[in-house]
Amino acid sequence: MKPKIALQLWSIKEACEANFHEALKEVKQSGFDGVEFAGYYGKSPAEVKGYLDECGLEVAASHISYEKLRANLEEVVAFEKAIGNKRIVVPHATFSTFEEWQAFIAEMEEMAVKVAEEGMEFYYHNHAHEFAEIPGQDIIDCIYKDAKHIHLEMDLYWLAYSGTDVFAWLEAHKDRIGLFHMKDMQESPKESTEIGSGILPMKEYVELAKQLALPWLIVEQEAFQKYQPLEATSIGYRQLKALVDEVYA
Numbered sequence: 335m336k337p338k339i340a341l342q343l344w345s346i347k348e349a350c351e352a353n354f355h356e357a358l359k360e361v362k363q364s365g366f367d368g369v370e371f372a373g374y375y376g377k378s379p380a381e382v383k384g385y386l387d388e389c390g391l392e393v394a395a396s397h398i399s400y401e402k403l404r405a406n407l408e409e410v411v412a413f414e415k416a417i418g419n420k421r422i423v424v425p426h427a428t429f430s431t432f433e434e435w436q437a438f439i440a441e442m443e444e445m446a447v448k449v450a451e452e453g454m455e456f457y458y459h460n461h462a463h464e465f466a467e468i469p470g471q472d473i474i475d476c477i478y479k480d481a482k483h484i485h486l487e488m489d490l491y492w493l494a495y496s497g498t499d500v501f502a503w504l505e506a507h508k509d510r511i512g513l514f515h516m517k518d519m520q521e522s523p524k525e526s527t528e529i530g531s532g533i534l535p536m537k538e539y540v541e542l543a544k545q546l547a548l549p550w551l552i553v554e555q556e557a558f559q560k561y562q563p564l565e566a567t568s569i570g571y572r573q574l575k576a577l578v579d580e581v582y583a
Contacts, residue, residue: 335549339552339575340553341567342553344554344556355385358386359389365571368550369386370394374413396421396423397424398423399424403422411449414454421485422449422454422455423457426459431468432468439477442481442484456483458474458477460488461492462496464496485511485512491534511548518536520557526554526555527559
């Protein structure tokens with residue numbers, strides 16, 4: 335089965351802020367199968383579900399802050415169920431000590447157990463700092479070892495940015511990886527760019543996604559050089575779709 339392709343909506347946050355409904359229509363027109371949310375811009379679950387149904391978009395996942403989950407987990411779960419989402423993702427965390435990270439991981443694991451009981455999956459999404467922030471500690475590996483209910487949404491751009499051996503790391507942790515963030519890297523300055531315009535081995539990443547039988551590949555772009563966000567992400571979709579078609583042929 336080919337993976338479906340979603341857009342992490344943080345990539346087009348200005349368009350979402352201006353007109354959330356129209357932004358979702360444009361995402362569908364670009365070809366995407368679904369979206370990964372990064373906020374709901376004051377819309378109710380019924381409104382969000384209505385937009386998705388009208389546009390013919392599915393929910394790949396949703397990024398929800400640790401602080402919001404900590405304050406209102408039951409409310410969040412109810413909202414996500416109402417819009418048809420099965421994957422809750424903590425998008426970011428940072429701490430100055432290993433002990434703080436350990437406490438955070440333990441608390442996330444408790445949340446992940448509750449989320450699993452509701453028939454959903456709980457994820458953590460990496461950046462680069464988790465591999466360097468605490469000397470001698472790979473925090474994502476700590477999550478992998480100490481929190482068995484937490485799945486990994488691996489941002490391959492940030493994994494590469496951290497200087498980690500990407501393929502060796504993914505191989506060692508493959509049984510808990512459920513989603514990939516697909517983002518290419520411009521060489522100089524080192525920042526994200528359209529898929530196919532950078533230096534990362536995107537085809538090899540898609541081949542690995544096939545080995546892992548990932549259900550979704552999620553396009554994200556955080557820096558823009560030549561194109562505005564909606565156009566850049568549309569290019570990203572087309573480039574990734576061509577790679578998927580080639581690899582899964």
